[in-house]
Amino acid sequence: MLNNKIQWFPGHMHKARKEIEEVVPKIDVIIEVLDARIPFSSENPLISSIRKDKPCVKVLNKRDLSDPEVTQLWIEHLEKEQGVTAMAVTTENPEEIHKIMEVCRKLVPHREAMGKNVRTMIMGIPNVGKSTIINTLAGRTIAVTGNQPAVTRRQQRINLQNGVVLSDTPGILWPKVENPHSGFRLAATGAVKDTAMEYDEVAFYTVEYLAKQYPERLKERYKLDELPDNDLELMEAIGRSRGCLQAGGRINLYKASEILLHELRSGVLGQVTLELPEMITEELIQVEIDAARKEEEKAKKKEERRKRYLKNKR
Template sequence: MVNNKIQWFPGHMHKARKEIEEVVPKIDVIIEVLDARIPFSSENPLIRTLRGDKPVIKVLNKRDLADPAMTDIWMTHLEQEQGVSAMAITTQQQSEVNRIMERCRALAPHREAMGKNIRSMIMGIPNVGKSTIINSLAGRVIAKTGNQPAVTRQQQRINLQNGVVLSDTPGILWPKVENPHSGFRLAATGAVKDTAMDYDEVAFYTVEYLASAYPERLQERYQLDDLPETEIELMEAIGAKRGCLRAGGRVDIHKASEILLHDLRAGALGGITLEAPDMIETELVQVEEETARREAEKAANKEARRKRYLKNKR
């Protein structure tokens, strides 16, 4: 099942990358907003290449929707990278949002010592709550918010009037999600539009993981005594419990998929994290192996074409 890839890089995002490359040398701290449920999949690998030696604050937003124990594991993991500081917040608590500015000051004390504003840049893929954080920090509506990806379209500088100037950037999703697992997780949490991938396939992938990692949550939410062995049977059981029936009593899988993904995104299943550091390590090895296999196949096909050409030329 895990063979889908998202390729979703609108023109305005390509432009945003160019703008970021120009601005990064002029800033002191980078703030990257992540979804606490998918810290790796919502992380943008472009930032690692664009940041240079700038300190980075990884803000795991929506911690209230994530598994607290897994959030702690992820913060420890992220801070293993040089110059990275991690913190978990929910925008439901203003005091937690304010900690971002405290962390900025701690990472750029030289600017305050000189009486100058700390220049920060906030980044994040679509729908991680970046705009809500900006509005909370500014104390007024600066950025549009919405539950659909890619609301912010142009870069803007915001003086927070507290010694920090914030550069906002359009939500960037990288050119190609090489890890297919990440593609499904991004779709499950709503980081990409529901039309970007097959909706039912996303639900199948998600429910299979939940049955493995959080079986009791599924049983409690959908009043299931036992969990079926396959993801299709499980989705049918959820659909039957929720009355998603077509003529003849058949389960409407699409409606059942909508219910599951809505419940996940709304936190109705409790705090859930869809990935762990050790899972990611295994997946990245698989991605490397698959990439190498495709490259070898491509080279072999090219050589075969060359030989056919030379043979026909004789």
């Protein structure tokens, strides 16, 4: 089930990355918007390499949808990185959004002392709420918003008239999501198009995690006395609860999957975070092991080809 790796790097994203790299030397503070439900999986590893030693404010957006205790753990975890300040916000509260600019000004006090604007750049993968944050900061509709990923296609520079200039960037994903768990979480929260992965597989992965971390939420929402032992039976129970029936009394698992993911994304299931800092450490170790194994297999096949070639040459 965890063989799926998202590869989603449209041409405009490749172009955007090159444009961002050209502009970054003139920027004072990088703002990276993350999804508070998946702070690691929505973090773009390309941004760390692009920003180099620039101060960075990591904004965990959609905090109203995430588990508040886990969100605090993530803030503490992210701030262990040199030059990083982390904060949780919701676009439902404009005051929280405006505090982002206060944090940016404090990180580079010399700019204000010189009477110059603080030059910021806001980044983030698609569908983390970056455009809504920009519109709130600007006090008017500047960035296009939408539930579909990859709405913003070009850079724009916005003078916020408060001593801060904000450069917007297209939502960029990296060429390949190496951690398969991250692929499923990105799909579960809607950061990538639903066509990028099998919809029901994403729901099965998600419900298995929810059964471990938030069993009471599932019981309450889908009126279940007990949770079945495996993901298939659990998805069937959810489908039965919500009337996803087909001819012969069979459960329409695709429809049940749609309901589960929609209710997760909209917050109907309550405040849920899909990953913990300690989980990520284990997953990244496994990614390294898998990568080393693949390299070993690749080298082995190459050696076998070389031996066959030499044998045929004799």
